[in-house]
Amino acid sequence: MSATAPVLVIGAGLAGAEAAWQLARRKIPVELWEMRPGVMTPAHRTGLAAELVCSNSLGSEAETSASGLLKDELRLAGSLILATAEGSRVPAGRALAVDRLLFARAVEDKLCGMPGITMVHREARELPPGRVAVVASGPLTSPALAGAISSFTGEANLFFFDAVAPIVLADTVDMDRAFWGSRYSRDERHYLNCPLDCDQYLAFREALVSAEQHPRHDFEDSRFFEGCLPVEELARRGPDTMRFGPLKPVGLKDPRDGLRPHAVVQLRREDRDGRLLNLVGFQTNLTFAEQRRVFRMIPALARAEFARLGVMHRNTYVKGPQVLHPTMESVRRRGLFFGGQLTGVEGYVESTASGLVAGIGAALRARGLEPNAFPVETVIGALCSYVSGSPSPDFQPMNANWGLLPPLPGAPRKRQRLALLRRRSLEALDRFLKVSAELPA
Numbered sequence: 444m445s446a447t448a449p450v451l452v453i454g455a456g457l458a459g460a461e462a463a464w465q466l467a468r469r470k471i472p473v474e475l476w477e478m479r480p481g482v483m484t485p486a487h488r489t490g491l492a493a494e495l496v497c498s499n500s501l502g503s504e505a506e507t508s509a510s511g512l513l514k515d516e517l518r519l520a521g522s523l524i525l526a527t528a529e530g531s532r533v534p535a536g537r538a539l540a541v542d543r544l545l546f547a548r549a550v551e552d553k554l555c556g557m558p559g560i561t562m563v564h565r566e567a568r569e570l571p572p573g574r575v576a577v578v579a580s581g582p583l584t585s586p587a588l589a590g591a592i593s594s595f596t597g598e599a600n601l602f603f604f605d606a607v608a609p610i611v612l613a614d615t616v617d618m619d620r621a622f623w624g625s626r627y628s629r630d631e632r633h634y635l636n637c638p639l640d641c642d643q644y645l646a647f648r649e650a651l652v653s654a655e656q657h658p659r660h661d662f663e664d665s666r667f668f669e670g671c672l673p674v675e676e677l678a679r680r681g682p683d684t685m686r687f688g689p690l691k692p693v694g695l696k697d698p699r700d701g702l703r704p705h706a707v708v709q710l711r712r713e714d715r716d717g718r719l720l721n722l723v724g725f726q727t728n729l730t731f732a733e734q735r736r737v738f739r740m741i742p743a744l745a746r747a748e749f750a751r752l753g754v755m756h757r758n759t760y761v762k763g764p765q766v767l768h769p770t771m772e773s774v775r776r777r778g779l780f781f782g783g784q785l786t787g788v789e790g791y792v793e794s795t796a797s798g799l800v801a802g803i804g805a806a807l808r809a810r811g812l813e814p815n816a817f818p819v820e821t822v823i824g825a826l827c828s829y830v831s832g833s834p835s836p837d838f839q840p841m842n843a844n845w846g847l848l849p850p851l852p853g854a855p856r857k858r859q860r861l862a863l864l865r866r867r868s869l870e871a872l873d874r875f876l877k878v879s880a881e882l883p884a
Contacts, residue, residue, distance in 0.1 A: 447809050449474045451568040451576040453588070455789055457524050458783025458798025460550055460581035465802030467559040469882050471809050475554065478566035483584040485756045486607065490564065491547035492554055493524065497607050497671075499713050500719060501528055501791045502843075507861050508741035509843040513792050513822040514539065515865075516872050517799065520823075520880070522674065523553060533712045536625045536633040541800040570595055570746040570779065574808045577801045579782035581691075589759055592785075595765050601752060602759050603872035608725040610713050610751040611733060616720065621710075621743040626694035633710055637743035638697050638704035639690075644702030644719065647740050648685065648878040651678040654733040657755065669839070671789070673755065674725045689724025708741050719750050727753035733824060762838055763787040763830035769816035771801040778808050787830040789840035796823045796843075803880050813881040818871040819849055 452463045455477035463475045480490030487494055500860065504511040517525045531545040549777050568587040576626050580588055599689060616635065625633045639647060654675060677684050680864040686692070697704050713719035731752045761767070763786055767776060771786060773779040782801035783794040800823060804814030817824030824845035833841075841847070851863055 445634060447471055448574060449561070450576055450805050451476065451571050452805075453571075453576065453578045454580040454783065454803075455458060455554070455562070456579060456580070456581045456783060456794070457493050458785075458794045458801070460493045460780050461522060461524050461795050461798035462577045462579055462802030462805065463554060463560050465521075465799055466806050466809075467519060467557045467597050469806040470559065471806045472561075474563055475564045476565050476567050477819075479563055481736065482566045482585060483851075484585075486583060486754060489544075489547065491551050492562075494547045495543045496789065497726070498540075498791075499533070499543045500535055500538045501713065502539065503537055503837050505537045506865065507858075509822055509845045509847070510776055510790075511537075512865050512868055513796060513826075513843045515869060516614055516821055516823050517792065517796060518871060521871055522798055522799060523550065525792075526555065530784075531715075531776050533715045534633050535718075536670070537627065538711075540711065541836060543713070545715065549822035553585060564851075566676055575778040575780075575805050577780045577782050577805050578785065578797075579798055579801065580785060583756060584759050584785065584786040592761065596775075597775075602757050607751075607754045607756075608727070609738065609749050610719050610721050610723050611710070611747040613720050613752055614750040615746055616710070617743045617745060620745075624695055631831065632836070634709045634723070635743075636695055636697075636704075637708040637710065638692075638742065639706045639740050640664045641705045643740070643742060643864060644686070644690070644706040645682070646793045647737070648678045648682065650737045650740055651675045651729075654737050655730050656728045656733075657730055671814050673727050675727060675729060684831070688760050708744075711752075725753065726755070727803060728755035729753065755828050760785055760787045760840060764838060767831040768814075769831045770804040770814040771797055771825070771828045771831075772804055772808070772814055778805075780805050780808075784840065786827075787838065787840050788826055788842075790842050792875065793826055793843055796826060799823070800827055806844070806882060808818075809883055811855075814874070818868075818875050820871040821868045821875075822847065823872070825849075828859075 447470040450466050452459050452475045455475055463473045486496040505511045527540050527549045529673035531541045533542050558563050569591045577759045601819050621631050621635050621637045624636055679873050692704045692707045709723040711723050713721045771780050780801040784800035786797050788797045807814045819825050819828050822843050829841050
């Protein structure tokens with residue numbers, strides 16, 4: 444291990460864990476601070492690194508999706524999070540979903556067993572002066588540190604509400620009113636479908652619209668991130684909004700009558716053994732009593748028991764275009780990097796990617812070298828370019844998507860275009876990793 448002074452990484456979530464791993468891979472010693480379990484958040488339940496508090500799905504692995512390409516990029520870059528997810532996955536069609544407890548334990552074990560990483564359970568209450576650091580404290584950054592970040596950036600933090608979906612016990616679902624099947628996969632055991640006819644759907648929507656919600660705190664407003672809307676908010680936006688969203692029946696036929704249902708609620712395995720099922724797309728801010736009442740209006744869930752009810756919490760992120768370089772380094776202070784959802788990326792794998800970029804940049808800076816921006820032809824680079832340079836006056840978090848990548852010359856057909864974008868990305872990343880992301884011997 445190098446004699447270089449340890450880099451401080453604040454937060455052992457997905458981004459912080461990835462940043463610490465990338466630093467240690469490059470022989471840079473790391474102090475990885477995590478305030479849990481001594482100081483908990485409203486959403487976490489353990490003190491483990493990389494605990495997933497929303498869905499257990501890391502998104503699509505399909506080659507035709509930007510999320511799938513991002514995962515391939517992270518694999519190529521030696522991502523801890525991707526490698527660990529693959530070792531703790533559960534069936535989820537074309538998505539990469541994990542048993543969240545197995546996953547978190549495995550990440551923690553790998554971090555603790557990695558030479559050069561020192562885990563410290565301590566709350567960071569200020570930005571560390573005079574040392575290279577990565578701040579990856581997550582969307583639930585503690586009030587003290589959030590205040591320090593706000594003072595440092597000169598801007599009040601932005602925030603949005605992120606909602607967690609309920610989980611039901613699988614053996615309490617009425618299987619006579621449900622069927623297994625996937626919209627886009629031949630494997631019919633990945634999703635459990637709970638159909639609703641037209642009258643059932645309309646009654647369910649009306650109950651969602653009128654149900655009681657948890658009160659907001661004084662410091663919270665009513666802004667939502669459009670990519671993660673509560674199901675009751677979707678219901679308010681129109682009678683068929685949910686049927687074009689999480690309740691869409693496209694690609695599904697009820698084996699009892701061979702017909703496509705009017706609407707379908709999908710459940711996905713939450714654990715490897717399939718004892719827990721997540722209501723897909725059912726992030727919610729309804730009160731616990733209302734969740735039990737309203738969600739049991741779904742015929743297959745009439746007697747369902749809930750292992751976890753939905754919760755909603757404030758997510759904090761900085762105004763990246765005013766605060767960050769594409770390397771995730773602060774524009775105001777050399778050697779201070781940010782990673783994860785705090786940067787304005789949205790999603791588990793996107794957070795991992797920004798943590799990887801911050802960790803590699805911090806390793807270079809710790810050796811007195813200049814960090815390099817990832818190629819914008821890659822999803823990793825395009826995401827970092829967006830959150831550090833978006834011209835939008837109403838900056839909001841961003842997921843991986845094809846629209847972030849520079850266009851190809853000509854006008855190839857969609858399938859050919861996606862294949863060309865994928866090849867261009869992986870080739871550009873391979874060159875970058877060999878030349879610009881490693882420390883000289």
